[in-house]
Amino acid sequence: MKLKTLPRPRQDAGWGGAIATVVGGLVILFGMPMVTGTFGLLQVTVFAALAIFALAQGFIWGFGGILCFGQSAFLGLGGYAYAIGAMNMTDTTGAVALAVIVPMIFAAGLGYFMFYGRISDAYIGVITLTVTIILFNLINSTSGDIYHIGAAPLGGFNGIPSVPPLNIPGNPDDQLDPTGLWYCAMGALILCYILLKWVLATRFGRVVVAIRENETRAQLLGYDPRLFKLLTFVIGAGISGVAGCLYTNWGAFISPTVFSLTMSAQVIIYVLVGGLGTLIGPILGAVAIQYLITLAGGQHVIDPNLMLGIVLVAFVLLVPQGVAPVIRGSVRRLMPSRSVATPAQAEVSQGASQ
């Protein structure tokens, strides 16, 4: 009872949401295998993988102010890097590292030319969109035996089937079953969330947000926006690579469709629906939209793409700020009444103890 009387420090307001999110995530992590079977777990595993993907887009767009229309390029590169790595190595741990590093290196190169070339925001959208189409066409045209990297055939539009699943690091025979993969995917989602939350709390993260707010001012204060944007872009690519690795693991399969415009468009919809400028929003958006797509796939009344389009239009018109800020706003509106109630409760509890 004594604890309640302590005044809550102000910073708790900012971290409270993050702690609640992590706790909620852990509950889902351990609770899900108890309430659903293997099929259900597989379903939520892909939700978790796509939520990580959405988190990456939400970070670079919502906080870095970089509108990337081709985030799927990094998802695909991560997925292919894992598949190729896993087929060439007995232990898949190295392949996981490749799935993160390859997209980051690619993003560093692409980002260098975009940001240091002082290309305007609209053209960054166009360039990233074009890059993912180029990758799609490139991988699509690698059918045949001559296209292989080590033991891994690239397979053109058929993709790479039977990709070896993740194993416990250092023990190639101990491969993850669907439940293990769920723990891995959901755990990765929680870790990525914590990582980004931490990055945003650092001085680096604060400058990233400041540059989004006013690039000229940041520059006149001595910060180089090009470098900060490049690093933001590279972090986003690395996290997309994690998502790609998990996505490949989910189906033990990767095909050029990961580079498709559908993927890039979907991730933008996740972020818009969930809430731009938040981290929890893209996660919620990804899960909700993927759930809708799954539902739509099971019926024949309305075309799934049409439904996705309607959802997007409805959100842009009716809830332009997305789901998460609306929820946060209504929680904040409830807050003052609670803080008024606290001293009264404290008095009552003190009176009761006396």
Place this chain on the structure above:
Amino acid sequence: MSVPLLEARNVTMRFGGVAAVQDVNLVLGEVELRCLIGPNGAGKSTFFKILTGQLKPTEGVVLFRGQDITGSHPHVIARLGVGIKTQVPNVFNGLTVREGIGIAAGRKKSLRRARQIVEETMELLQLTAIADRMVGQLAHGQRQWVEIASVLAQEPDLILLDEPAAGMTHEEVLRTADLIREINKKQALVVVEHDMQFIRMIGKTVTVFNRGKILIENQVDAVLADPGVRDVYLGKQAH
């Protein structure tokens, strides 16, 4: 003679056929206070943009403590110790006052030192009461103060203020004048202003711009008494 803090030599900026700044020479010593006046379109703000690296002059060089900074990136010039309050407020609308000033104070400084600077600067500019407000929600005058605060928090050796008193009440103008005299004890300033009373309050040496050129450079009383200045600046009907 010692190296001046800032020196512009034959600086010219042409936009197509128009010369916004033409053959400007200006020397500013350490801890000097200089006022730039001139009618609209005289090239004052363009000159500031050249000094801070936002524009690369067509001709001429800009030296900061003898180092050539002509056309350097704005962030490089800022790191050398040049801070600017722009004419149209450039502030972080989506951050709180404290966060925004913290961004300015935080570069290459310890967290503790940065916090100390933020608190001191907010105290100096009487912003402490609105420290947790969003900058975007503040009134124009307050946004001006926030921008001046972030320039001060950066601790530059040269501070450029482009119309710091614009849109302020008479009381705020007096405070700004006091503040400028206070800053000038340690840092050099170049102030662009239209308000003649304000110039009188703070003025020492005044440089007058007209049509991109320097018309006259002299002590404040001499400049304001100059009939040529009255003609271009106040219009011929003024006397």
